Amino acid sequence: MDVEATIESVPYDIMLVIAELCTRDVRPLDNGPPSSYARYHAAMARTSKYFHSILNRALYVRNIRKDPPVDSCVLWAARKGNLGTIQRAHEYGADLDATGARDETDYDKSWASIPGRIRYFASPLHLAIKNDYPSIVQYLLFNGVDVHSQARNLCGCQEPPFSGKCYPLHIALAYEDEEGSGTDYAGLLVQHGAHKIADDVPALADLARAGRLDLVDTLIQREDHFSVTAALHYAISKQDLGLVDNILARDGADAGAKNWKRYGPLHIAISEATDDLSIINRLLQRPEVDASDVTPGWETPLHIAASKGRTDIANVLLERSDVNPVAETLTGLNALHLAVQSGRKDMVDVVLAIPHFPVGAVDADGMSALHHVCRTREDTDEARAILESLISHPDIHLDLVSNHGTPLFMAVKNRNFTIAAALVRAGSNINPPSPAQALAAPASLLHECLLSYSEGQAELVHELIQHGADVNLMTPFHGKDATPLFFAAAFANNVDAVRMLLEAGANIHCLVRDLWVPFESCMTLITAILETFFDRCHPGHLRRESIGALSACLELLLEYGAVLGLPSRPSEDNFHSALHCAMQMTAAGYQDILDVLLRHSEARNISEDYLDDFITGQIDMTRQGLIPRASLEKLMEFRTRIFPRKRSQSWNDSSYADLLISNSLHYDF
Known part of the structure; x- marks a missing residue:
């Protein structure tokens, strides 16, 4: 008699073969990462308790051995x-220190060359701390995971010392202020031996900043x-002499050992020095310390x-033969x-007093000490005193051309x-040559x-x-081909500069060419x-003080005969006056x-014919409601004041009176 076979009667080994055959060569339809290839295996494992008991372990083993490391079930x-x-995967052989990287080289490779769906590396310890799962953290620490495992791109710290790579203690400090379970992850990590936040970067400074x-x-x-x-670097940075002495007294203490930035204790001591030089003197007494x-x-x-202006420290150092x-x-x-x-x-005097010091030496950009005085915008008594010291030195060349120009050019530029x-x-050349890095000749x-x-x-x-x-030099500069007089009024709004230029013979009638216009x-x-002033100011946001400075310049220009009309020989018909x-x-x-122009202009500033033609055009625009009637009235009063003996043939008092009472005006100005 035949006995009906059931699927549960299939032997254990055969079921594993069937599960393996169900997943062979399976790939997602979109050719993405192949982690979903095990979905048939997983579906079979969920069919019954019997299948689950057979296939579940194999499913974990498949993930551990065949899936991309970033798709590890432990990380998930x-x-x-x-x-x-995590416990079951650990039982089946999963690595609790896995970060998703296949090897160390993955930390520096492009993500495009790394298989998997996750675009960061992190150990389970990193992830559990970041997501605040204390039971997982305690389980991992109990099982001896590496507290100095390295993550990549888990946090936003892309600058050194992290450059996207950090240790669990950094994550613990970065997220400790967020609401959650209140677990002291930093304390747990330190208790289990953590003392770094990144490769070769001690945690002391970060713990101190966090108040721990x-x-x-x-x-x-x-x-x-x-x-x-x-600890020595930390004590020096805190200027704690007692702690420094305590650490230097320990066996193996090295007063020349450097930190991750490759700064030694003496560099740190000088950078953080107060008026008390005891720590610096302690370090200089150690035989392992090289003062150079x-x-x-x-x-x-x-x-x-020298960069900190510490003459006291410089004098101590200059007494040493090393x-x-x-x-x-390097620069x-x-x-x-x-x-x-x-x-x-x-500080400058201390260096200048060094015998045979090369005062005229230049840096990698060809800049001497004089150039460095001129590259700052600080106008102080100290800066002027430094300048005088250098100018008077025989080794200083006033007109030395660096990659950024002569000292005078740099001072003006800055x-x-x-x-x-x-x-x-002092005699610097006021027409310096082009800087070595300039793409075009500079303006005057x-x-x-x-x-x-x-x-x-x-x-x-x-x-x-x-x-x-x-x-009167015309120079193409910032969109205009103009003389310095134009820039003094339009860009600097400096009435004193305008007056000096006019008194020196600046041409009041010199035209300005707009370089942005194609014709x-x-x-x-x-x-x-x-036009320049109006274009440079956002409509509706002209500052009163700016208008006041401009008005003073306009008054002075009008006094010297600047014209309100068109050029004497316009090359185009559409010039704006x-x-x-x-x-x-x-x-x-x-x-x-408009008030400034009309109040300070005389007959020398505009021709009668042009003014009559302009007013005629404004009458037509007023009839159309395009300009305020009050402005037209000011023009009429201006015309009467500067040309009182003659009326225009193109308009008369009666036509103007008719305009004022005309119902055709669309707006009440």
């Missing part, structure tokens, strides 16, 4: 908080070489002292360059006009300094004029000034400019 469980899955001084004290007591060195030791940027302790006073950094900076950058005249004026008085220094208003501008303009600057476009001086621009600004709500 750490993200989701499923401790049971209890954990700081714990780590300071560690006796391994890395921890002793880290360099950082990755080739900075020596003397360089650091200090090289003329050493240069060619010497102690004098750095002393100048510090802005401390006494808006340090007091320094620039002093250089002009007059043009450059008048690009915007800055303190000391009038003084520099005066010195440049006194030393022969061409006040030849020339404007009178005031027209160009008004200064009056036209002023009416545009009035329509935008700024009638102050």
Whole structure:
């Protein structure tokens, strides 16, 4: 008699073969990562308890051995908080320290070359801490996972020392302020031996910033070489002399050992030094300390002292035979360059007093100490005193051309006009050659300094004029081909500079060419000034003080005969006059400019024929309701004041009176 066979009667080994055959060569339809190939196996395991008992272990083993590491079930469980899955996977041989990386090289490879669906690496410990699963964290720590495993792209820290790679203790500190279970993950990690936040980066500083001084004290007591060195660096950075002495007294303490930045204890001590130099003196007494030791940027302790203006430290260092006073950094900076950058005249004097010091030496950009004075915008008594010291030194070349130009050019470019004026008085060339890195010849220094208003501008303009600057030089600059007079009024709004240029013979009738217009476009001086000023100010946001400064410049230009009409020989029919621009600004709500032009103009500033033609056009526009009637009235009053003897043939008092009472006006201005 035949016995009916059931699926449950299939032997154990045969069921595993069937499960394997069901998943062979299976790939997702979209050719994505093949982790879903096991879905048939998983479906069979869920069919009955019998199948589950046979196939579940094999399913875990398949994931551990065949799936991409980033798709590990252990990592999934750490993200989701499923401790049971982690325990079962661990029982079946899963690595609790797996991060998803196939090997160490994956940490630096492109993600496109790494299989799997997850685009970061992290150990289960990282993930459990980040997602606040204390039971999983405790299970992992109990089973001895690596507390210094490395993640990649788990947090947003992409800058050194992390560069996207961090240890679990960093994650614990980064997320400790978030609401959650309140578990002290940092304390648990330190208890289990954690003392780094990234590769070669001690946790002491981060723990101190987080206020975990209890954990700081714990780590300071560690006796391994890395921890002793880290504790020494920490003590020096905190300027704790007692702790420094305590650590230096330990066996194996190395006062020359460097941190992850490749800075040694002496570099750190000088960088963090207070008025008390006891720690620096302690370090200099140690035989392993090299007083000329360099950082990755080739900075020596003397360089650091000079950059901070610490004459007391520099003097201590210069007394030692192992200090090289003329050493240069990776970018060619010497102690004098750095002393100048510090802005401390006494520090500069200390370096200048070093016998045979190369005062005229240049850095990698070809800049001498004088260039470094001119690259700052700080106008202080100290900076001026440093400048005088360098100018008077025989090894300093006033007109040395660096990649960024001469010292004078750099001072003007950096808006340090007091320094620039002093250089002009000292004899610097006011027509410097192009900087080595310039793509085109620079504008004249007059043009450059008048690009915007800055303190000391009038003084520099005066010195440049006194030393022969061409006040009528036309130079293509910032969209306009114009003389310095245009930039003084339109960009700097500096009435003192405008007056100096006019008194020096600046041509009031020189036209301005707009370089942004595709055809030849020339404007009178005031027209160009008004158009530029209006274009540079956001409509509706003209500042009253800006209009006031511009008005003062316009008054002075009109006094010297600037015209309100068109150029004497316009090359195009559609030129806008200064009056036209002023009416545009009035329509935008700024009638102050029109008032200034009309109040300060005389017959010399506009021809009678042009004014009559302009008023005729404005009458027609007023009838159409396009301009305010009050503005037309001001024009009529202006016409009557400057040309009182004759009336225009194109309009008369009666037609104007008719206009004022006309019902055709659409707006009540």
